[in-house]
Amino acid sequence: MELANYRREYLQGGLRRNNLPDNPLSLFETWMQQAVQADLMDPTAMVVGTVDEQGQPYQRIVLLKHLDEKGFVFYTNMGSRKASQLANNPRISLLFPWHILERQVHVTGQVERLSALEVMKYFSSRPKDSQIGAWVSHQSARISARGVLEGKFLEMKQKFAKGEVPLPSFWGGFRVKFDSVEFWQGGANRLHDRFLYQRQESGWSIDRLAP
Known part of the structure; x- marks a missing residue:
């Protein structure tokens, strides 16, 4: 298979400067709505990039769970690799x-950590099996086999069968306080449209970037 070919x-369309709103959140929400309406698989999926203490970048796919002027919100096991890396370097x-x-x-x-109230509110809204799954997986830890997870899941499901699932002490979330947002729209002949919003004291600057 010749990948180069x-x-x-x-x-599908272009992006022009005179059509851009002053705030990137407005355009992002429009694009997100269009992604949902287009019936894309996992439209809220985002690649999260972090860096460890040696400068090694890591990426993984996480689901966006909330967005407003304060930032982009996602949830995770606070003992996970990404959470540990963000504790050392909050840039994301x-x-x-x-x-x-x-x-x-x-x-x-x-990033900033979410409050206990914010975490509890979201955790309580999750399906019960997902809540149990949060208890079972010590994310990023080494395990000997999948059967270990499945056995633990059944054990915890039986434990919480008759009541509510409590919030694990090791489970939480992050808010990404965004400094820049870049929008990329594909164009013919590789002349793609790219616009970079950067936060300034007076608002947002907008620059067109070469593709």
Whole structure:
């Protein structure tokens, strides 16, 4: 298979400066709504990038659970690799790869931990099996076999069969306070449209970037 020969044209549309809102959140919400309406699989999926103490980057896919002017919110096991890396270096990047729409959105910023009330509110809204799954998986820890997880899940499911599932002390969430948001829209002849929003004291600057 000759990977170098695999290519296609991007012809779904362009992005122009005079059509951009002053705040990137407005455009992001529009694009997210369009991704949902297009029936994309996992439209809220984002690639989360962190860096360890040796400067080694790591990426993984996480689901966006909330968004407002304060930032992008996701939840995780606080003993996970990404949580440990963010505790040491709160800088983070997010990438939304909406390939079918020929779009990408790249976000950079810093994280802050969510309050216990925010975490509890979301945890309580999850399906019960998902709540039990949070208890079972010590994320990023080494395990000998999948059967270990399955056995633990059945054990915990029986334990919490007759009552509510309590919030694990090791489970929480992060808010990404964003400093920059870059929108990428595919274009014909590889002349893609890229616009970078950067936070300033007076608002947001907007720059067109070369593709």
